[in-house]
Amino acid sequence: MLLSPASAGCDRCARVRLTLALQQVLALPGVLDAPAVPPCLRRPPDLFPEAPVSALTPPARQIDPRGMRFGAGVSAIVLLVALVANLPWLAVLVGINLAVSAAFGTRLFLPSRPWPAVRRALRLAPPIELEHEYPPRFAQTLGAMVVGLATIAFLLSAPVVAWLLVAAVIALQTLLAVTGICVGCRLYFLRWWVPAQIARLFRRADGWVGTAPRPIRYPD
Numbered sequence: 001m002l003l004s005p006a007s008a009g010c011d012r013c014a015r016v017r018l019t020l021a022l023q024q025v026l027a028l029p030g031v032l033d034a035p036a037v038p039p040c041l042r043r044p045p046d047l048f049p050e051a052p053v054s055a056l057t058p059p060a061r062q063i064d065p066r067g068m069r070f071g072a073g074v075s076a077i078v079l080l081v082a083l084v085a086n087l088p089w090l091a092v093l094v095g096i097n098l099a100v101s102a103a104f105g106t107r108l109f110l111p112s113r114p115w116p117a118v119r120r121a122l123r124l125a126p127p128i129e130l131e132h133e134y135p136p137r138f139a140q141t142l143g144a145m146v147v148g149l150a151t152i153a154f155l156l157s158a159p160v161v162a163w164l165l166v167a168a169v170i171a172l173q174t175l176l177a178v179t180g181i182c183v184g185c186r187l188y189f190l191r192w193w194v195p196a197q198i199a200r201l202f203r204r205a206d207g208w209v210g211t212a213p214r215p216i217r218y219p220d
Contacts, residue, residue: 083166137202
């Protein structure tokens, strides 16, 4: 009896499944030789593997690191404009946005929002590797705290101290935008108790807003 190629392939897959099942039941690897796995049973490679799960990197959104670099560059420019034009309110607004993004997810970081359109306009390929969202959010937490201290300095009529703190944030944001080095992200993985507590707050906030723990997908 002649079989079509499709029928023969299905029959081979069935035999392979049966052989693998018998091996697992018998627990005798030497008795049954493992057959070559046909294409129908092979899993395609995962283009976006999940980050290793730990207390600091639980299941959460995976983001494009280039988007964070873009947002850091935009926010550094905005803070520089605030510094040069002596606009404390503009620096405070950037600090508020950093705090909101750190608390509820980087998708709320306004300077990074244009990145998908920029990526499509420049016809850039999807990232080779995605980044866990928590380390950048921790870095944003630190940035928001520094701008918060600057805000207090403004209220206490200490503009020199305030602008020095803002300049420190500008320097760190510029470093991230130009080189990809995120100082706050590196501090996140040091062995101290603060990142673990912040990660716990991130998980709780993600539960409140219903953030889905899945990576970004690029249809194009």
